[in-house]
Amino acid sequence: MSGGVDSAVAAARAVEAGHEVVGVHLALSRMPGTLRTGSRGCCTVEDSMDAQRAANIMGIPYYVWDFSERFKLDVVDDFIAEYAAGRTPNPCMRCNEKIKFAALLEKAMALGFDAVCTGHYASILTDVDGNKQLHRAAAWAKDQSYVLGVLTADQINHSMFPLGATPTKAEVRKEAAERGFSVANKPDSYDICFIPDGDTKGWLGERVAPVTGDILDREGNTLGQHDGAVAFTVGQRKGLSIGTPAADGKPRFVLEVRPISNTVVVGPKEALAIKEIAGNKYTWAGLAPEHPEVEFACHVQIRAHADPVPAVAQVVSTTAVTGIDGTVELRIIPAEPLNGVAPGQTAVVYVGTRVLGQCTIDRTVSAVPVSTPEMIASASPVPVNA
Template identity: 60%
Template sequence: MKVLAAMSGGVDSAVAAARAAESGHDVTGIHLALSRNPASYRTGARGCCTIEDAGDARRAADVIGIPFYVWDLSDRFHEDVVEDFMAEYTAGRTPNPCLRCNEKIKFAAVLDRALALGFDAVATGHYARLETGAEGVVELHRADDMGKDQSYVLGVLTQEQLAHSLFPLGDTPKSEVRAEAERRGLSVARKPDSHDICFISDGDTGGWLAEKLGAGTGQIVDHATGEVLGHHSGAFGFTIGQRKGLRIGRPAEDGRPRYVLDIEPVSGTVTVGPRESLTVDRITGIRPRWCGAALTGGLEGTVQLRAHGDEHRALVRVVGAEAVEIELRDPAQGIAPGQAAVIYDGSRVVGSCTISATARVTDPVAR
C-alpha cells in the first residue's frame, strides 16, 4: 500500500513510520505545520507542534529512508481547533482539543488530501488497535498497553476513516517502542512525551483565554445558599470540578474545600459547593459519531469520560439520530459539558458523543 505517515517529531510516530516501511508499504512522511506563527507554540520537549519537532521528524524520516514533506494546515487548524476551543469555553463548556484535532485535521483534512493524492492509508503513532470484524467492518480497540491507550481521542473516527488508518504501535508497550527507536538509531528515542495543549505556549490555559477573549466579570455563589462568595474576571477561567484558584477568600462553614459545580456563561455566574455535589449518574450526549454501524436501542457497556480517566459501567441508550442517554452504573464526579463520552463494548470502541448535560438521579435537575 501507499501509506502517508504523519510524523509529529516524537518517538511514537517515528517508530510507527519505520514499522510501516519495514512492512513493505510505500511510505512517505509528513509533518503538519499547524501554527501560523510556530515560535508562539511550545518549544523544547513539552509540545508537539514546534519548529524543533519539524526538524526531529525530518531527521527521523532520513534515518528510515523515506521521502518527507511539511504540510501547512495552520489555517484549517486555527479554524477547526483553536476557534472551536475558544467558542466552547465562551459557552461555558470544557472541550478536548486533541480529540477535535483528530476529528477535523489528522483524519479528515490529512486523510482527504492523502486519498486525493493516491495514498491508501494514513499511519500515526497512536496507541490503539484495529481489527477486522464481521462482514469486513474495521473495529477500533484499546491498545494492549492500557497505560498508553489513546482510543479515547480516536473515538470520533468513522468507519470510512478507520478503513484508511494504520496504528502500528497498538500491540506494543511504550518501553519497547523507545528501545526499538534506540536500535533503529532514531534520535528521538529518549525525547519526552508531549503534554498539555500544543497551541498554548506556557501551559496557562486561563491566561491564554483571558488574552484571547478579554476580561469579564461575574459572581462566585454558594450552591446551597446562593450567597455571593466572591467575584472573578472571566468564567472561562473555571471548569467543572475545579478546586484550586477559586479566589473566594474564606473557607466554607464546615471547613471543607469547595469545587466548581456549574458555569453560567451569559451572566458569568460560577456556582461552587461540596465535592459530593459533583457526583452524577446521568449524562445526555449529542452529536454521536459511530466507529462502525450506528448503535440502535441500548448497550450495556462502559464509557470513558476523560482522556486519562477511568471506565464506568453504563447503560447507553440512543434517542433519535442526534442524542444519547447514558446511565452510569458507577457514578462519576466533575464531568463537564463539552467533554466527550466514548462508548466501549469490551475493548472495542463503539462510538462517542459530546456531553451536553449531566444529572444525578437523586437530584434530577440537569447541570
C-alpha cells in the first residue's frame, strides 16, 4: 500500500474477494524531508499515514517494512552507476524487479502468503494449458504493463492486479470515495521518487564527480568540451554549448555518451532514428517462446507511455558484436525506426496484449549511416545468464 488511491482500492477488492489481506507499506528512504510536496515522489511518512487510514477502514492488519537498504543498493546506487556508465536507466523498472516483486515477494512467501497484490493497471490471464500470462490492462491509456515487463513466470504466478479490468481511473477514485478513503482525490505521484524536486541533473551532479571531456561529431571531429558526460542524455538538444554551428545550420542532438573515453557524440536529429536495438540482459514474462532463436513477429515499447511499434525479434549470438564466445542477446528490429533510444532503457516485447518479455538495451544501431563504421553503444555488453 503506497498511500495512493490505486493500492487502497486494490486492497479493498482483494478483501471483498475473500482473501486474507495484510496491508504493507514500504519504507524506502531514511533521508530527511519526508513530507510530500504536491504530487512529487512517493513512499513518504505522509503516504504511510494515508495507507494506514485506508487499512483501518478495511479492518486489515497494517505494517511498515523497512526496505531502505535494499532500495539504496538495488535502485538508487544502480541509477547512479548506470548514468556514470553513459546509460539511461529506468528506476521504476528496477524497483519492480528488485524490490516489489523480489524482496517484498520473497519475504511475503517466507511468512506464508500466496501473492503480492498491487494497484498496477495490468491483467493476469490463464492460457488453455493453465499457464499464467501478463497482459495489458483493459484501458490502454492507463496501462502499466510496461513497468511490469521485468516480472518472471514465478513472480507472475504469485501476483495479483485487481485493477486490470477497470476502464478508467475516474471509476477507481469514485469507488475510493464511496469506501470512505481519504486518498480518493489524492494526486498521482510522478517523477523519480528519490529525486522529489525533479532536478535529476543536479542530484546526479552531487554524486558523480564531473570530468571534462570532448564533444565530438559522428566522424570523430572535436567540436567542443563538456564539464561532465553524466549531465547528457541521448536526444538532448539544449546545453551543448558547442558554439560552432553545424554545416547545414540545423541544431545538433546528443547521439551517444561514451563513458570509457568520456566523450559525448552529437549529430543531426535524423541520426536519432534507430533501426535496431539489442540487449543481453533479457527475461521472459511467463513461458518463453518455444524457439526464441527463430525470428518472430511482435510489438516493442521503449517507454512507459510510448506507442508500441510492430517489430521482429529473436535471440541471437553476440560473438560477432562483442568478441566474446557464448554470449547471446535479444535483438529487436522495428518495422519503422525508433526515435531517441538510449542504452540503459528497457524494451518490452508484446505479442498482442500479452507481455512476452523485456531486455535492457545494450546497443542501438542508427538508421542513418556515417562516413566511418559506427555502432552507437554505451559500453561493450557483458555475458549474463538469461
